Amino acid sequence: MLHIGICDDSFAARAQLRSVLEHNLYDRHAEYNIFEFSSGEGVLGWFANHTAELDLLFLDIEMNAIDGMEAARRIREQNQTIQLVFVTGYADYVFDGYSVGALDYLIKPVQPEHLDQVLVRTFAAMHRAADTVYLCHNSDGVYRIPRQEILYFSSDRRLITCVTTTRSYTFYGKLDDVQSELNDQAFLRIHQRYLIRKDSVERVTDNSVRIQNEELPISRSYKKEAVFALTRTFLEEEA
Structure with a gap:
């Protein structure tokens, strides 16, 4: 089961990414859960109680108050294994992602072929990390x-x-x-x-x-x- 988060303050952007994601995962016959967040504050508040639950998080960089880069820094302090992917309308921010160990970045609107490359890398990273995490299942969900x-x-x-x-x-x-x-x-x-x-x-x-x-x-x-x-x-x- 793949646990994915999408954090973007634009409903249209979240919906577009979710649609492309679901089509790709359906073709892979993958089981998944998708969680949506409309702000950096929202994802950090949720993350405080679900530190190790997400495998992959898509973060919009240009959000008000707490932007995607700041949210990523705070999340990375608590979780070293989550795969972070930045979604942006501008390529200018790309190199900033290396400071938080971002897996990749995507330019809006997200193209299926680019997302497919990200998912290939995500599954490969999860496979490599399988021996470095313990999966805990309880009533709140699955924690890595x-x-x-x-x-x-x-x-x-x-x-x-x-x-x-x-x-x-x-x-x-x-x-x-x-x-x-x-x-x-x-x-x-x-x-x-x-x-x-x-x-x-x-x-x-x-x-x-x-x-x-x-x-x-x-x-x-x-x-x-x-x-x-x-x-x-x-x-x-x-x-």
């Missing part, structure tokens, strides 16, 4: 959480909390399944209820680890493997 931002997962029966450097996400599942889905040596099980990212640990003792001033217990059954793995991680960081 950069693995490097994850501190740890905790489990309370079937309710799992993913704690990151910026916020927490909750969803239902099994911690065993999360560990299997990650299939990543960067994560370590220290307890039946806790799965941590090794690089996030500030201190380790025989009975606990400290992550951002929070103490998490190491259970007896995981103690030997956990302490050995974390000690090795610390030594590698110092080397």
Whole structure:
């Protein structure tokens, strides 16, 4: 499922881009959701509660108050994996997009062949990033959480909390399944209820680890493997 945002203060421009997008995605037999925003303030307000939900965002550069470039800078501070594409009536702004890691730019009105090139690059970038994000599904939607931002997962029966450097996400599942889905040596099980990212640990003792001033217990059954793995991680960081 591809989650796409269109931010433009012109209803006509949003409608034109959406129409071209839907035709292209229909031809690809792709599943998608499209969210529309009429201002930079609107997309930033929505983004505050849906930090990792969008895969691709089209931003009009010339908007009042918060323009597309400023909105992109603020979004990029919170999300390093979202693909940003600027839509503009002028080519003068194109080079500014490189400062926020923009995937591409499109000139209005958006032409199908140019949009197709952008989508090809988007799908390729998403494929490359597949091993760098964790997909979290809950009642609010689907979130693409950069693995490097994850501190740890905790489990309370079937309710799992993913704690990151910026916020927490909750969803239902099994911690065993999360560990299997990650299939990543960067994560370590220290307890039946806790799965941590090794690089996030500030201190380790025989009975606990400290992550951002929070103490998490190491259970007896995981103690030997956990302490050995974390000690090795610390030594590698110092080397």
